[in-house]
Amino acid sequence: QKEVEQNSGPLSVPEGAIASLNCTYSDRVSQSFFWYRQYSGKSPELIMSIYSNGDKEDGRFTAQLNKASQYVSLLIRDSQPSDSATYLCAVNVRGATNKLIFGTGTLLAVQP
């Protein structure tokens, strides 16, 4: 089992719809969870971080964390064509280096 799993997609949604991106992780002691957006040919940019169970909202983005189910999701409301990108889920690995483990990403395509 991979440490961080995401559906590779593509996830296609119409403009204005809600896009739902999901991620599961295997390490129960993980404490920090991140969503990054990566446009083709560019480096990742941070969208949101979440540390506690429940929802965290920032503009059109809502991150949801359920540690019991080892599940983290990202909802994008009012999806725009400019949201079309690969969304990477990242989970920390506690230890000396506190490094992040990235999922393979979900490609989101918002259709105008």
Add this chain to the structure above:
Amino acid sequence: GAVVSQHPSRVICKSGTSVKIECRSLDFQATTMFWYRQFPKQSLMLMATSNEGSKATYEQGVEKDKFLINHASLTLSTLTVTSAHPEDSSFYICSARDSEKSTDTQYFGPGTRLTVL
């Protein structure tokens, strides 16, 4: 805030030459920086963790003598790809953690696209 730069953004070199890539945190200090490599249509693969003032920690399968990392200051880490070969052609991305904050958040540089002929 939390801006990370990389230089160069793109480099083309001949096989057998060495290439140095710089990663700088512009508005924060970074005790820890990370170096990733990304091949087309694949996810980020962590190569090594760069620690200011000490040796880097390399991931399994990454040759430390081929990918030399130096983190001599709180704002600069360098990755040198020695004796580069075409299979080293990739997108190299660094990230940095803000030393003043307790979070694990990593801020990424814009990446360096290396092409070895």
